[in-house]
Amino acid sequence: MSSTDIAIHQTDMHHGHDEHEHHHDQNFFEKYIFSLDHKVIAKQYLFMGIAWAFIGGFMSILFRLQLGWPEATFTFLEPILGQWVQNGKLDPEFYLALVTMHGTIMVFFVLTAGLSGTFSNFLIPLQIGARDMASGFMNMLSFWIFFLASVIMFISIFLETGPAAGGWTIYPPLSALPQAIKGSGTGMTMWLISMALFIVSQLLGGVNYITTVINLRTRGMSMTKLPLTIWAFFLTAILGLLSFPVLLSAALLLIFDRSFGTSFFLSDIYIAGEALSQTGGSAILFQHLFWFLGHPEVYIVILPAFGLVSEVIATNARKPIFGYRAMIGSMLGIAVLSFVVWAHHMFVTGMNPFLGSVFMFLTLIIAVPSAVKVFNWLATLWRGNIRFTAAMLFAIGFVSLFISGGLTGIILGNSALDIQLHDTYFVVAHFHLVMGAAAFFGMFCGVYHWFPKMFGRMMDEKLGFVHFWLTFIAVYLVFMPMHYVGIAGFPRRYYNWTGFEAFNIFTDLNTFISIAAILGFAAQFIFLFNFIYSIFKGRRATLNPWHSNTLEWTTPINPGHGNWPGEIPAVYRWPYDYSKPGAAEDFIPQTVPFSQTQSSNLPQERVLE
Amino acid sequence: MITIAIGISILLLLVVLFQLFRIGTLASIFRGSSQKAAGTTKTSNKVNSTMLLLFLIIGGAAFVWSFAAAWDDMNQPLASVHGEWTDELFWTTMIVIGIVFVITQILLFWYSYKFQHKENKRAYYYPHNNKLEIIWTTIPAVVMALLVFAGWKTWTKITSSAPADAVVVEVMGKQFNWMVRYPGPDGKLGVTKTTLIDATNEFGIDFSDPNSHDDIVNPLEIHVPKGKPVLFKIRSRDVIHSVFLPHFRQKMDAVPGMPTKFWFVPTKTTSEMQSETGNSEFKYELACTEICGRGHFAMRYVVVVDEPEDYEAWLAKQQAFAVQNPDVVAKFTSAAGQKPATEEAPAPVAAE
Numbered sequence: 004m005s006s007t008d009i010a011i012h013q014t015d016m017h018h019g020h021d022e023h024e025h026h027h028d029q030n031f032f033e034k035y036i037f038s039l040d041h042k043v044i045a046k047q048y049l050f051m052g053i054a055w056a057f058i059g060g061f062m063s064i065l066f067r068l069q070l071g072w073p074e075a076t077f078t079f080l081e082p083i084l085g086q087w088v089q090n091g092k093l094d095p096e097f098y099l100a101l102v103t104m105h106g107t108i109m110v111f112f113v114l115t116a117g118l119s120g121t122f123s124n125f126l127i128p129l130q131i132g133a134r135d136m137a138s139g140f141m142n143m144l145s146f147w148i149f150f151l152a153s154v155i156m157f158i159s160i161f162l163e164t165g166p167a168a169g170g171w172t173i174y175p176p177l178s179a180l181p182q183a184i185k186g187s188g189t190g191m192t193m194w195l196i197s198m199a200l201f202i203v204s205q206l207l208g209g210v211n212y213i214t215t216v217i218n219l220r221t222r223g224m225s226m227t228k229l230p231l232t233i234w235a236f237f238l239t240a241i242l243g244l245l246s247f248p249v250l251l252s253a254a255l256l257l258i259f260d261r262s263f264g265t266s267f268f269l270s271d272i273y274i275a276g277e278a279l280s281q282t283g284g285s286a287i288l289f290q291h292l293f294w295f296l297g298h299p300e301v302y303i304v305i306l307p308a309f310g311l312v313s314e315v316i317a318t319n320a321r322k323p324i325f326g327y328r329a330m331i332g333s334m335l336g337i338a339v340l341s342f343v344v345w346a347h348h349m350f351v352t353g354m355n356p357f358l359g360s361v362f363m364f365l366t367l368i369i370a371v372p373s374a375v376k377v378f379n380w381l382a383t384l385w386r387g388n389i390r391f392t393a394a395m396l397f398a399i400g401f402v403s404l405f406i407s408g409g410l411t412g413i414i415l416g417n418s419a420l421d422i423q424l425h426d427t428y429f430v431v432a433h434f435h436l437v438m439g440a441a442a443f444f445g446m447f448c449g450v451y452h453w454f455p456k457m458f459g460r461m462m463d464e465k466l467g468f469v470h471f472w473l474t475f476i477a478v479y480l481v482f483m484p485m486h487y488v489g490i491a492g493f494p495r496r497y498y499n500w501t502g503f504e505a506f507n508i509f510t511d512l513n514t515f516i517s518i519a520a521i522l523g524f525a526a527q528f529i530f531l532f533n534f535i536y537s538i539f540k541g542r543r544a545t546l547n548p549w550h551s552n553t554l555e556w557t558t559p560i561n562p563g564h565g566n567w568p569g570e571i572p573a574v575y576r577w578p579y580d581y582s583k584p585g586a587a588e589d590f591i592p593q594t595v596p597f598s599q600t601q602s603s604n605l606p607q608e609r610v611l612e
Numbered sequence: 613m614i615t616i617a618i619g620i621s622i623l624l625l626l627v628v629l630f631q632l633f634r635i636g637t638l639a640s641i642f643r644g645s646s647q648k649a650a651g652t653t654k655t656s657n658k659v660n661s662t663m664l665l666l667f668l669i670i671g672g673a674a675f676v677w678s679f680a681a682a683w684d685d686m687n688q689p690l691a692s693v694h695g696e697w698t699d700e701l702f703w704t705t706m707i708v709i710g711i712v713f714v715i716t717q718i719l720l721f722w723y724s725y726k727f728q729h730k731e732n733k734r735a736y737y738y739p740h741n742n743k744l745e746i747i748w749t750t751i752p753a754v755v756m757a758l759l760v761f762a763g764w765k766t767w768t769k770i771t772s773s774a775p776a777d778a779v780v781v782e783v784m785g786k787q788f789n790w791m792v793r794y795p796g797p798d799g800k801l802g803v804t805k806t807t808l809i810d811a812t813n814e815f816g817i818d819f820s821d822p823n824s825h826d827d828i829v830n831p832l833e834i835h836v837p838k839g840k841p842v843l844f845k846i847r848s849r850d851v852i853h854s855v856f857l858p859h860f861r862q863k864m865d866a867v868p869g870m871p872t873k874f875w876f877v878p879t880k881t882t883s884e885m886q887s888e889t890g891n892s893e894f895k896y897e898l899a900c901t902e903i904c905g906r907g908h909f910a911m912r913y914v915v916v917v918d919e920p921e922d923y924e925a926w927l928a929k930q931q932a933f934a935v936q937n938p939d940v941v942a943k944f945t946s947a948a949g950q951k952p953a954t955e956e957a958p959a960p961v962a963a964e
Contacts, residue, residue: 287871324739359767367763387727391656391729392655399664419763422861425863499909502910
C-alpha cells in the first residue's frame with residue numbers, strides 16, 4: 004500500500020462516519036495541553052518519561068566517570084556542574100546525590116510513570132474497546148500532578164545544598180537530619196513533596212485504569228479474551244493502589260520527624276556535637292514501610308513490560324502466546340506474593356532471624372511463576388515464523404535480560420547468601436538487569452510496536468536494529484562484570500574504592516564498565532533521533548502494520564477523540580488466533596466472528612458459529 | 613580553538629550519518645522492501661537472526677573467558693567457619709542457576725534463529741499443553757524447596773546465639789569512622805548513654821557503672837583470637853552504618869537506637885593469610901556498606917586475627933579508658949556527672 008492510498012482511505016472513514024464531528028471544535032489547549040483524551044495523555048507521559056530517562060541516564064554517566072577513573076580530574080565538567088567539581092574532583096556528597104537522583108528518577112519517573120503512564124493510558128481503552136478512560140478529567144489531573152512532581156524534583160537538582168543524597172531508599176536517620184548530609188536539607192524536603200504528589204498522581208491514574216478495565220470493555224470482551232497487556236496493566240494498577248499509600252504514610256512520618264520534632268524513626272542520636280532529644284523511634288520501621296511499597300514497586304515496573312513483551316512476541320512469532328491462562332495465573336501469583344516478600348531487602352538490618360527465614364521462603368516461591376513465564380515465552384517462539392521487527396528484537400532481548408537478572412534473585416533471596424552480597428555490586432547487577440534494563444527493553448519494545456498507532460507513522464526499522472544491538476551489547480558489558488566485583492563484596496554507593504586493599508584490585512573492570520556505559524548511553528541518541536524524526540517524517544503507517552489481532556488496529560490510522568468513528572466493534576474471540584490451521588491469513592482479528600471462519604474453527608468453537 | 617574544531621567535526625559526523633540514513637531510506641524505497649510487511653524482509657531477518665546466534669556464541673564465550681579471568685579476584689580469601697558454609701551454598705546455587713541460565717539462553721537464541729520468518733511457512737498453532745505446564749511449574753518448585761531448605765539450615769546456624777565464652781567486641785559506627793570497645797578483664801561492657809557523649813567520652817560511657825572501669829576503648833586495630841567464637845556487638849550513634857567483613861563473610865547493620873550483633877569463628881591468623889595469599893601486606897578489612905554520608909567510602913578499620921596466646925598478650929598491654937582519662941571518670945564520682953558538651957566537627961576521616 005502506498006501512502007497516497009492510505010490518506011484517501013482515511014478521509015473515507017471520516018466522511019463515512021460523521022457522528023463524532025462535534026468533538027473537533029477543541030482549541031489548542033484542550034487538545035494538546037489539558038487534554039482529556041487518553042491518547043494525548045499517554046503521549047505526554049511518554050515525552051516526560053523520555054526526558055527524565057535522558058536526565059537519569061546522564062547522571063549515571065557522571066558517576067560512572069568517577070568510578071571508572073577514580074584518580075582522574077574532570078575539569079571539563081566544571082562548566083556544567085559548577086561548585087560540585089572542585090579542582091577537577093567530584094564532590095563526594097554530589098556523587099551520592101547523583102546516585103540517589105538516578106535511582107529515584109529511573110524507578111519512579113521513568114519506569115513507573117513513563118512506562119505504566121504511557122502504555123496503560125494508551126492501550127487500555129484501545130485494546131478493550133472503549134471510547135476513553137472512565138474519567139478523562141481524573142486522567143488529566145493524574146498527568147498534571149505528575150508534571151508538578153517532576154518540576155519540583157527537577158528544581159531540587161539545582162539547589163545550592165544539592166538534591167536528596169541519602170540513596171533512593173531515603174533511610175532515616177540519614178535522610179531525616181540535615182546535619183548528617185547536605186542533601187537532607189531542602190533537597191530532601193522537595194524530594195518528599197515531589198514524591199507525595201507523585202503518589203497522588205499514581206493513585207488517580209490507577210483508580211482510572213482499574214475502573215476502565217472492569218467497566219468499559221466492549222461487547223464480547225470477557226476477562227479471558229483480554230490481551231495480556233491489559234491483564235498486566237490491570238494488576239499493576241492494583242499493586243500501585245495498595246502499596247503507594249504505604250509510602251505516602253512513611254513519607255509523612257518522615258516529614259514529621261524532620262520538621263516537627265517527632266520520633267517515629269529517630270532514637271539515641273548524637274550528631275554534630277549534640278545529642279538529639281528524639282527517643283524511642285525505630286529506624287527499621289521506616290525500612291519496613293518503604294519496602295512494603297518498594298518491593299511491589301519492582302513488579303509495578305516489570306509487569307507492564309511482561310504484558311507488552313507477551314503481546315509483541317505472540318504477534319511477531321505469528322503464534323498464540325503459549326499458556327494464556329498460565330500467563331495470567333503467574334501474573335496473579337506474582338502480584339499477590341509481591342506483598343509478602345518485602346523484608347528480603349532487610350536480612351542484615353538486625354531484624355529477627357526467624358523473620359528472615361519466613362521471608363526467604365516466600366521470596367523463593369516467587370521464582371516459580373517467574374520461571375513459568377520464561378518457559379511460556381520460549382514455547383511461544385518454538386516453531387514460530389518469527390518476524391524480526393525492532394520491537395520483536397527488544398522483546399527477545401527482554402527475555403534474555405529477565406533470565407540473566409532474575410536467576411541471581413534466587414541467590415539474593417537466600418538470607419544466608421545475602422549476608423555477603425547485600426549492598427554490593429552483585430545486587431546492583433541483579434536489579435539493573437531484571438527490572439532496570441529489562442523494563443527499559445519492555446518500554447522500547449512498546450514504543451517501536453505502538454508508534455504507528457500513536458503517531459500514524461512508522462519508526463525507522465534499520466535505526467531500530469542499530470539501537471537494539473548497541474544497547475543490548477552495552478547492557479551485558481556493563482552488568483555482567485558487576486557480578487564479579489559484587490561476589491568479591493565490592494560495596495555500592497562508594498565514591499572512591501581505592502582505599503581498600505580488598506576492592507582496589509578492580510580498577511580495570513570498573514574502567515571497562517564505565518566505557519560500556521558511556522557507549523550504551525550514546526546509543527540512546529539514535530533512538531531519540533529516530534523517535535523525533537519519525538513523528539514528523541516517518542513513513543506513513545498502514546492500518547494494521549504488524550498484522551495484529553488486537554482491537555487498536557481496527558481504529559483509523561490516526562484515531563480521533565472517541566477512538567472509533569461509529570460503533571465500537573464487538574469482540575468474538577481471544578487475541579491470539581495467529582497461524583490457525585485452516586484460516587486464510589495467518590491472523591484472525593478479535594472482531595471476526597466464528598461464523599466467518601468455519602474452515603479454521605476448532606471443535607469446541609463450532610457451537611459459537 | 614580545539615573545542616571549536618571538535619564541535620565542527622562532531623557536527624560534520626552527524627551530518628554524514630544523517631545523509632547515510634537518508635540514502636538508506638531512499639534505497640529501501642527503491643528496492644521496494646518498504647512495501648513488504650514489517651519484519652518479513654529476507655535480508656534483515658537473516659542478518660538479525662544470525663546476529664542473535666552470534667551473540668549467543670561470542671557472548672557466551674566472552675562470558676566464560678571473563679568469568680575465568682576474574683575468578684581469583686572475585687573469590688576473596690576466606691577466613692571464617694560459617695563462610696565455608698555460605699561459600700559452598702553460594703557456588704552450589706550458582707551451578708543450579710547456571711544450568712538454567714545456559715539452557716534457557718541457548719533455547720531463546722536458537723529458537724530465534726531457527727524459526728526466523730520464511731515465506732509460505734505457517735507457524736505451528738500450539739496454544740497450550742497442560743501436562744508440559746504442570747511439569748515446568750513443579751520442577752522449579754521442587755528445586756526452590758531444596759534451596760530454601762539448605763539456606764534455612766545455614767541461616768539458622770549462623771544466626772544462632774553466640775556461645776557464652778565468645779570474645780566480646782563492641783563496634784560503634786559514627787560519621788565517619790568506627791569506634792571499638794573491649795569489655796576488659798571483667799568481660800562486661802559498661803552502660804552507655806547518648807546524653808553522656810562528648811569529644812573525649814565518645815561512647816557515652818556511664819562511669820558510675822563499675823563494669824565500665826576496665827573497658828578498653830579505641831585500640832588502633834581490632835584484635836581477635838583465631839579459632840575462638842568472636843561476638844561483635846554493633847551499634848551506631850548517628851545514622852545507619854553497616855559492619856562488613858568481606859573475608860569473614862559477615863555483615864550486619866549498625867542502627868541507632870537498636871543494638872545488633874553477629875558472631876563468627878576466625879580460622880586463619882593475619883600472618884597465616886599473608887603467607888597463604890603471598891601478600892605480605894595482607895590485612896583483614898572492615899568496610900561500611902550502608903550509605904551514611906560524605907565519608908561513607910572511607911570508613912575502614914583493620915581487623916587482626918592472632919593466635920590465642922598472642923591475642924591475650926595484646927589484650928594485656930591495652931590500657932583501660934578510665935586509666936587513660938581519669939578526669940572523665942572523676943566527673944562521675946564527683947556529684948553531678950553532667951559536663952558541657954564540647955564542639956566536635958564531623959570530618960571525613962578514615963579510621964587510619
